[in-house]
Amino acid sequence: MPPVPDLTPVNDGFPDPRQAMDEPNGLLAVGGDLSPARLISAYRQGIFPWFNEGDPIIWWAPTPRAVFFPDKVKPSRSLIKLAKKYPWRVSVNQAFDQVISHCAAPRANEPDTWINSQMIEAYQSLHRIGKAHSVEIWLNEKLVGGLYGVCVGKVFCGESMFHTVSGASKLAFWQASRLFSHCGIELIDAQLENSHLMSLGAELMDREAFLESLEQWRDDELNPQIWQARWLEFQESPYN
Structure with a gap:
């Protein structure tokens, strides 16, 4: 080697x-x-x-790359049912530090975490300069799910997601995909294939095709207001 x-x-x-x-x-x-x-x-x-x-x-x-096209992300029937069950709220960049801390916490089937203190500090620094972002799900004023990642032009590079209430990370991903689709993000890079990502509808793209897509969209500019810290309208139906 x-x-x-x-x-x-x-x-x-x-x-x-x-x-x-x-x-x-x-x-x-x-x-x-x-x-x-x-x-x-x-x-x-x-x-x-x-x-x-x-x-x-x-x-x-790596190759292949697990990716999503935001306008193709569709919630399952069970997720739509969950969305209507409780008074969820959704926000963007309201609790980045909390989201990454939750993502870094050990999980029942994964006692070790790759999101160590060095990584947390690095992505917090990226967030402070407007390059890393989070989408959050709330229930009864409590943060119960979310995701974070890095935006490069019109490509969102997802890093991790979490939930403390079952299904809340899937809700965060659905709501984030809706936001991305409306605001012009063309591709979500989910990095490595796993069963959870595939269940959400991830597609596999070989390295060359992924790099070509990245090169096509990485210099495109989004409206900076997409990342303004704010509350969003929570979508209960895929047809809203």
């Missing part, structure tokens, strides 16, 4: 993501830092960090 490129202070640039390894799938480089400039550069090239506490930073560009 060829050596993995090391991002030292002297080597600030990333290798071409097309050079990522087949095994492990998508391994591209190690080292570097999680500064806003490096993270933005990574996402613009279809690269993301993923590593465990105590390990060096590891950068990935």
Whole structure:
């Protein structure tokens, strides 16, 4: 196996993501830092960090990529039923720090978390400069679900989601997709395939097609008001 490129202070640039390894799938480089400039550069090239506490930073560009097209995201019948069951509320960028903290919390079937303190601080920094965003679901004034990610032009790179009430993360994803569709976001990058994402309707896109789409949309500008911290109208029906 060829050596993995090391991002030292002297080597600030990333290798071409097309050079990522087949095994492990998508391994591209190690080292570097999680500064806003490096993270933005990574996402613009279809690269993301993923590593465990105590390990060096590891950068990935896997294939295939799990993606969603916002205007094709449709809620299941059970999710529509849940949406009508309680007085949910939805917001954008009202509780970013809380969302990422919830996402970082260990889960019953996953005692370890890859969202360590270093990652939390890095994405909080991105949020403060308007590059990372959250969508939240509330019930009885309590935050019960949400997601966060990084926006690159008209591509939203989803990082993680959580729920403390069953189904609330799915509601957050549905409401976020509705917002994205209305505001011009063309693609949601969900990174790695898993059963949960596929159940939500994720599609698989090979690396080359994904990078071509990213290159097409990453320099497009959105209306900055999309990310204004605010409450949104909660959608109970896919036909609203």
